Amino acid sequence: MSNQKCIAMLLAGGQGSRLKDLTNNNAKPGVMFGGKYRIIDFSLSNCFHSNIYTVGVLTQYKPLLLNRYIGTGSSWALDKLDQGVYILPPYMDKEGGNWYKNTADAVYQNIEFIDMYDPEYVLILSGDHIYKMDYSKMLDFTEEKNADLTVSVMEVEWEEATRFGITNVDQDMRIIKFDEKPEKPKNNMASMGVYIFKWEVLKEILVRDASDKSSEHDFGKNIIPTLIAEGKSIYSYLFDGYWKDVGTIDSYYKANMDLLKSDSALDLASKVMRVYSNNRNRQPHYVGVDAEISNSLVCDGCLIEGKVSNSILSYEVTIGKNAVVRDSILFSKVVIEDGAIVEKVIVGENVTIAKDTVNGSVDSNEILVIA
Amino acid sequence: MSNQKCIAMLLAGGQGSRLKDLTNNNAKPGVMFGGKYRIIDFSLSNCFHSNIYTVGVLTQYKPLLLNRYIGTGSSWALDKLDQGVYILPPYMDKEGGNWYKNTADAVYQNIEFIDMYDPEYVLILSGDHIYKMDYSKMLDFTEEKNADLTVSVMEVEWEEATRFGITNVDQDMRIIKFDEKPEKPKNNMASMGVYIFKWEVLKEILVRDASDKSSEHDFGKNIIPTLIAEGKSIYSYLFDGYWKDVGTIDSYYKANMDLLKSDSALDLASKVMRVYSNNRNRQPHYVGVDAEISNSLVCDGCLIEGKVSNSILSYEVTIGKNAVVRDSILFSKVVIEDGAIVEKVIVGENVTIAKDTVNGSVDSNEILVIA
Amino acid sequence: MRNVVGIIINSPNQSNLGELVNHRSIHTVPIGGKYRLIDFALSNMVNSGINNIGVIGSYLYRSLVDHLGSGEEWNLSAKSNDLAILHGGRNVKIGEITRINLQDFIDNEAFFTKINKEVENFVICGCNIIYNFDLTEAMDFHQKKDADITMVFKRDYQGQILNKEVILNTECGMVKEIVYSADKRKTDSNVFVDTLVIRKEILLDILQNVKMTGSIDLIDIIKDNLNALKVAGYYLNGYVKIINSIKSYFDCSMDMLNMEIQKELLHSERKIYTKAKDNHPAKYNLNSEVKNSLVASGTNIKGQVENSIIFREAKIEEGAKVKNCVIMQQCIIGENSMVVNAVLDKYVKIGNNKILVGTVKEPLIIKKNSVI
């Protein structure tokens, strides 16, 4: 096993129940995004572009589809010798087995995996973020500061700041205080949940935290505050691109709709930091004689004979004659039968919307989920 | 997902503690065999040669190395679209998670996986068998007999018969009685632990067995006897090649030594049903000026300057000057320093045997394990 | 199916594809929005269970090697050496037309000597035939007729065959006569579509003795030995087009917009595989108007598109109009430009306010990398 400077551990989380029926059969990072992508594509593509070729994916909820989707990571060019993407479920050893209790515990239980690579740094990622980020720049910053831990932060709206972990820094960007979801935030620099730890520092605190019965074994609540309290050298790294947490139906819907804006900060067409995915081999989509499509994303294999606007269509969607789809997200193999109307709806995989039915409304404040 | 006629479920088992320290860091199917192979290579290669391209590997004990070794199954040419080799660890769903309680329970917990392929038949394999077998012939037999279940059997020595499940058949090879480890066996046709079930029959009994609190959820003890009792159509399929269970140190050692016999029934050199493995890229081995090697298997990357006889050397083994290795099995990266003597020993990965020490003896009845 | 070996032949000297084959081998001419010609023959073989395939290449092997890789995208395994890219095109004689050039086979002796004992038949297909054909039908027919060779033909073939057109006269499924007919074809003629099954021993025997025969064209040899060989003729029912001219290329492209043909070729359970690319979904903008068109991923459409095939990463700018066109990868049609009845090869850039109009009979061909 070759030694590697930095490897990534991706917290693929539990069921992601805030995404409702979208995670019925699939772990959250495996949920479709932007028509052809899955949420995890963004983090894995970032890793490739950042020259980080070893990624452990920590998951214990319905990992099967995600496992099949990821394979050895060849879709993200991560299938190098002695490197690649590894799904890391809980396992048994001689002492028995434990399910992952929380984010820090999941990493703790895979210390052996990380030690196989003997890295200097470990990058901790989250499985439900949509962004393009070159982690190698953050790693350079970490080395420059000789930091034990670097927390990636970005500017958020002041009213949003109460929902995040807020970092307070000195002139050198060293974090002097970390407020988890403060009522009165002192600034609007929010942690993105992207961390680079020195592995020796992380390993030591994980071992200590594991035996601490009062701990919830959470990075944000336990590990980071403890390290700050101990006076470790912890820095804040400012990221200023597009970033969105898609852990709720609302944020998931908004982030998808952002792709339709002509000035979207997340440019999927760009060759720079291109987002890779495990492509499906389907024919080009066909647009019928009476179809009308505007301001939409359409994937291969679709067959469109009705009207589509402000919507995202994944692979092999069928839109019947006189059907109308507005402001909606259709997962793969959705069928909208002739004359049906679908407005502001997220339709899950394989669902058929019956002929001439009306589903959702553009005027509704709620996004309807049909799965 | 394409429907497949038959998929395989490989019971990779628990720790395999009877293999002692050889399974310290590795599930049993991942243990080295015959120098360059791992035990699981035999079953996976059999699957390829039998046109069975989907294999679920049921494991919950230290799956990491096995997972890395298997990848997507490309080493066994099993990386077809919508097919391949999948490690199936226990996982959580909305109701929580359960560890695998036994062989039948492990398959029960993966009914969803099997249903994704909607197969007619499911082949159940064991992870600790060394043999070359064309399962497609057994499948043909199963179809011909329209059997609900076919049990593969082979002739064993009469004195061994008490250790196995013994099948008693009528003239048509239909099993009329199945005696698990009988004191007085009526014949010497022993079950090899290789089964082909009709999936609908297996699924039904697995669901019933799961809710039966008195069951141990074991194929041999519960599932098969129940099906026989219920009068299902169960047949015995006679296999007459080389087959060895390598679940104990003794049987593991013997099966390795069988490879050195000039008339070994397990011909690794043959192009027929060739055994594939995940090859390591190492230079050809070098034999020094004073080396003596006889009746041995030597893998790439070895450097041999001493004497080697009746032994099996895995990748990158170093044998120093005047060192003597007899009747032994050396795992990869073992170093035998100058003048050391190693006789009838299994030496685990990365172990160094110090200069001029004496380890084991050809006259010993016990095989020494150093790991 | 381990008893069949597939061979996809190179067909350079019966093609008249002009600019389209100037910088690439005929195998890799783009078609249908995301495919290359060879995808059809190769996918047909894979979908018919053939997993030992030799592809005869040409001097211009780079695009072919790059496209096929180790064959993973066609479900062929690198480990078991399912796919071999063979030498080819070294023996083209100017002015001589061969349908199936055996010199290409002889140049790959090593491939043929390594073939497994259990192999019984070869299936030979041209690399430039657009069809979604279950070859097992022809193989089953071959078995049933206990034939040495089974030639696949199309009754009432609508396309054009350059020069050495092969007409088969059959009786009870057996070929009684092979006629070369350069131009005069009866409407109900049975036209050979460069697809045949041949017994291993027969082919190897022909290869052994090819120096003694007067020709290196397998079809010549079959024609001259019709009495000695059992040659069956299998009718192909579905759509088939041999791409050997700009006209046939354009017609076939337009055929794909016919829903019946499109369904048969591209929506079948028997998928046509091709090399995947990491493109974003097609982007339609506020004023886009698209009718009766096939559109690939990575495209960006702001203008109007009608009866056209738009390849990956093409851009149709605001106010542009594209009608009856094949627009290949990464082409750009500038604002308010109009392009009608044209084939634009890869990377063509049409500026703003240009008008390019061809005819259905003679579509404009704009060569690769052109800037207009």
Place this chain on the structure above:
Amino acid sequence: MRNVVGIIINSPNQSNLGELVNHRSIHTVPIGGKYRLIDFALSNMVNSGINNIGVIGSYLYRSLVDHLGSGEEWNLSAKSNDLAILHGGRNVKIGEITRINLQDFIDNEAFFTKINKEVENFVICGCNIIYNFDLTEAMDFHQKKDADITMVFKRDYQGQILNKEVILNTECGMVKEIVYSADKRKTDSNVFVDTLVIRKEILLDILQNVKMTGSIDLIDIIKDNLNALKVAGYYLNGYVKIINSIKSYFDCSMDMLNMEIQKELLHSERKIYTKAKDNHPAKYNLNSEVKNSLVASGTNIKGQVENSIIFREAKIEEGAKVKNCVIMQQCIIGENSMVVNAVLDKYVKIGNNKILVGTVKEPLIIKKNSVI
């Protein structure tokens, strides 16, 4: 390293490898028990962090394409198009010796035009050089000297260079003179070993203008423009051998039995990668006697072997004696036969009780598939 592109050139017209290159391109001549010549240049590039590599092939591309696949075995990714197999060998002029044939570069215009903006340098290596060389050393030197071109040379090179031997005279690390010296070489000459680093702009500029220069050999052009270009010369310290004759092939093979050279070439942290094969471990039998030899997997040894290289799946039968030999893949040496100072190409079968003896100076070459 994303700012460097590697090019491995074809070297057919400076080689004199006789039967060894009759049926294969020089890239794929087997050496060292399991390798092909190109494995060394390709592994050196990969081990030096270069992950965008073009390999210039030849007419005989089958073995090369088969060997390289998509480059996975060399840790190159199919997804990110790390490896391209380029056209090559179309422009060999009889009697003319080129060291680095730029026509092969021009034929692959598409490869060069697609090169990333961030690329600063090309590293060019011959496909037939046996060395385990950290190219980053030469690249660092190139940067330090701020050179346009850095040529790698060996002082006191022990091998033979056919015809156009390039001798460099250096001063303070800069090349002051390039001399072609066909036969007379001083013992301390600095011999160019077909390895150089060149700035992207310089190479692309030369390619643009090559028609106006008198030669298509990059070395000629450098020689004629030494005043205008900043050409550095980097001393290679380790082992290096250019395989361009039977003699150099045999000498290099025997060199590999020298433990110092073997360690440098094959036991290094910088691994030489090659295509894996599913062979069983080497099998030694009861009476086998093997001394000072490299033995690959899949072999079966019953007789005596000394000072030899035994390739995969070779068989040495009971009583056979093999000394100072290179025995390639799947050869069989029959019972009680003796083979000394010989190179047996793949699949050679020597019957029982035969004696074949060459000399160290002129080893016997037994061609592929021979039965003796």
